[in-house]
Amino acid sequence: MTAFNDATGLADWVSRTRAGLTEGRFPARAFNDVDVHALEQERLFAKAWCFLAHESEIPSPGDYVTRKIGNNNLIVARDEHGVIHANLNMCRHRGNVMCKSEMGNASHFRCSYHGWTYKNSGELVGVPYMKEGYEGRLKRKDWGLVAVRVDTYEGLVFGCLDPEGPSLAEYLGGFQFYLDLYLKHGLGGVEVHGPPDHWVADTDWKICAENFAGDGYHTPVAHQWGFHLGYFPSSGTTHSQGWAASIPGKGHGIGLGHGPGYPAFSGFPDQVVAGMKEAMSPEQVAVFSQIRTAVGTVFPNLSFLMQPFSLVPGDPGVRFVTMRLYHPAGPGRMEMYSWCLVPKDAPEDYKAEAYRAYTLAFGQAGTFEQDDFENWTKVTASAGSGLVRDLDFPYIMGMESEPVPEFPGPGHVVRPYVNDTNFRNMWSRWGDYLAGEA
């Protein structure tokens, strides 16, 4: 890896940005800048645990998907013994891409350039004209695909390019308590409902990651039609109620919107609620049963949302979960992945309804998604213009918030749900990485 070249004075900018955060300021430049993007590639995505896939996307031996961490293209494959591997999607002979399809099933990957063939675990097995051409000088064991660390939590497969970094459990740092709200919908857990929606947008990945770290503030404005037409069971007068929870020093955050008078776990079938109560701890059930909307981000770029949504205006909402990954494709540009998660053991008719509710609200044609991307692309465009490069945005909401002492979940938990605390924590961690201190 090449050393960071600070010809642009970015180190000073990072230092000023970190100092500004303590006073509730964050610079617009961060959201669309070629040097910031390069520094993120080198110092953030090269070191953080990044989401790759859900185990249910590759359930059988030989199943694979291709995903990215930063600018690295990876094959995430389940080998013939059921073990999940992540390897650089590049032939070690001359660097050709091994898997050109986004998903598939193969016991072996064979390069289309010179025919080097690898097991789906990444070991090199086949070299054409091995005896004639290499005269015994090539050792197959030295030229397998480049392996990346992988670890899992409740079906989520993460990868880390840094062999020396912390464990995944340490990296998550207690955020697992909140992740369980999306993942422990019964003892069987959850599964993806079909392949992800996948598209490219002129949006910086960080805007989306921040929004899903708990931006309840935008919902009654950006998505007001959902309130007014009866698709979304909340109102402007009560929408701010709830909690903002973040894990200090880790960057993860979740907004827990509380719906006053809203029935516990409403929108889930009874069978799923029973499964959740069995799979979660009593403390989790006590908190999560009160939640209408849960929107959270695993730093840096994996997010979740759970909320009820009505298929017909005025009808009871159907509770759905979406999981999304914001892959940085360039300064101010992003590849978006969006999945619907459903309880594995749930009735099929509920899975279909939850997917319909998800599709109506999210995915590339989803109504909420359209609202968001209209705003996010405009923010990104603004951030790239000359005059705004030295401007800060205010992140002072909740600067004086005191932690809620009786809250049973870990981390720093404040009221109300509408609060900038999670965002300051996220940007603080981002600053740690960009300064080379994480």
Place this chain on the structure above:
Amino acid sequence: MDEPGIERPPIGDVVELDAEPGDGPIVIANEFVDVVVRKVQTRNGMRLDIWSPRRGSRVLLDAVALDCLSFQEPELISALLQRRPAP
């Protein structure tokens, strides 16, 4: 280990898909290769006909051979590919 028995025949002498009727064909394909699989009747019993259109090679496996394959470790296939992965 001996070299595998199936070599690519010279151009102009590739094996064509047998025109004899049988069950199938089933095409098994991924982004790396494709094969055509059929169950075929011989005079004295069934065999599985595996035909590779790109390579022009073909093998007929009877029940004993298929049974044998069913209990092999995946490493055997990797070992065969090690001997002759392509072309």
